[in-house]
Amino acid sequence: MGRIASKGSVPVAYFVMGICGSGKSTIAIEVARAKRIEMLDADDFHPPRNVEKMKSGTPLTDEDRAGWLQALNEELKSRLDKGDSVVLACSALKQRYRDVLNAGLPQVRWLYLRGDRETILQRVSQRQDHFMPSSLVDSQLEALEEPVDAVVVDIRLPIEEIVAKALAEL
Numbered sequence: 619m620g621r622i623a624s625k626g627s628v629p630v631a632y633f634v635m636g637i638c639g640s641g642k643s644t645i646a647i648e649v650a651r652a653k654r655i656e657m658l659d660a661d662d663f664h665p666p667r668n669v670e671k672m673k674s675g676t677p678l679t680d681e682d683r684a685g686w687l688q689a690l691n692e693e694l695k696s697r698l699d700k701g702d703s704v705v706l707a708c709s710a711l712k713q714r715y716r717d718v719l720n721a722g723l724p725q726v727r728w729l730y731l732r733g734d735r736e737t738i739l740q741r742v743s744q745r746q747d748h749f750m751p752s753s754l755v756d757s758q759l760e761a762l763e764e765p766v767d768a769v770v771v772d773i774r775l776p777i778e779e780i781v782a783k784a785l786a787e788l
Contacts, residue, residue, distance in 0.1 A: 628725045629703040631694050632788060635710040635765070636731035637758035639742035640773050641780070645731060646707035648781040649788070653703065660708035663689055677757040680714075687718040694723055711761045727788045728768035735759060737774055 632653075634646040643659050650657035664672075668682050690708065697704045710716045710728075720726040738755050764770075769787040771780045 629698045629701050630725045630727055631698060631720065631723050632703070632705040633710060633716075633719065633726060633728045634705060634707045634731065634784075635716075635728060635768070636733065636773070637709060637711065637738060637762055638755060639738040640731040640733045641741075641777070642707035642709070642731060644777060645729070645780055645784065646705045648777065649729070649784050650705040652781065652785055653705070655703045655705060656697070657705045657707065658690075658693065660686075660690055660706060663693070672754065675754060677754055677761075683715065684718075687715055691719055691721055691723075694719070698723060709758065710765075711758060712763045713765070716765065728765055729784050729788060730765050730768040730770045731773050731780070732764070732770055733773035 632646075632649060632655075634642045634649065636642050643661075646657045646659070664686055668678055668686060671678060671682065690706065694704060694706065706719075708719065710719055716728070735755065738759075742755055769784060771783050773780070775783075
């Protein structure tokens with residue numbers, strides 16, 4: 619899985635971003651399925667120290683994220699160098715994080731899942747088996763720098779509508 623580009627076309631890194639509980643993984647899976655490419659979840663690349671820190675309710679610092687962001691960029695470069703397009707679900711809250719993530723990539727597209735605090739809190743409080751507690755929602759909202767170069771979708775829309783808009787505009 620992974621090759622959708624025809625000969626001579628440039629593979630694309632599709633980023634699905636937003637704060638915790640915005641539906642990044644769900645939407646990324648559906649976009650990847652529709653495009654018949656692989657989906658990666660940035661959470662799977664966090665070192666154990668970062669996961670433990672978040673589980674305890676402590677927000678990550680820029681220092682905590684530095685190696686993680688670089689590892690994600692290298693993973694994306696590797697896949698695109700092979701000619702494979704890929705979808706990455708990643709919070710990418712700040713512009714400088716997005717700059718690291720897409721540095722040196724030939725072609726990128728961003729989908730920003732925008733949500734209000736109440737909707738996010740409701741979703742996060744209902745999740746099970748995820749390390750991100752609802753106590754970190756406010757710190758994520760405070761850190762968020764909304765992107766200017768992204769397709770923006772309201773997370774209150776039905777999943778099918780979000781995916782349709784993403785596929786039409788990405």
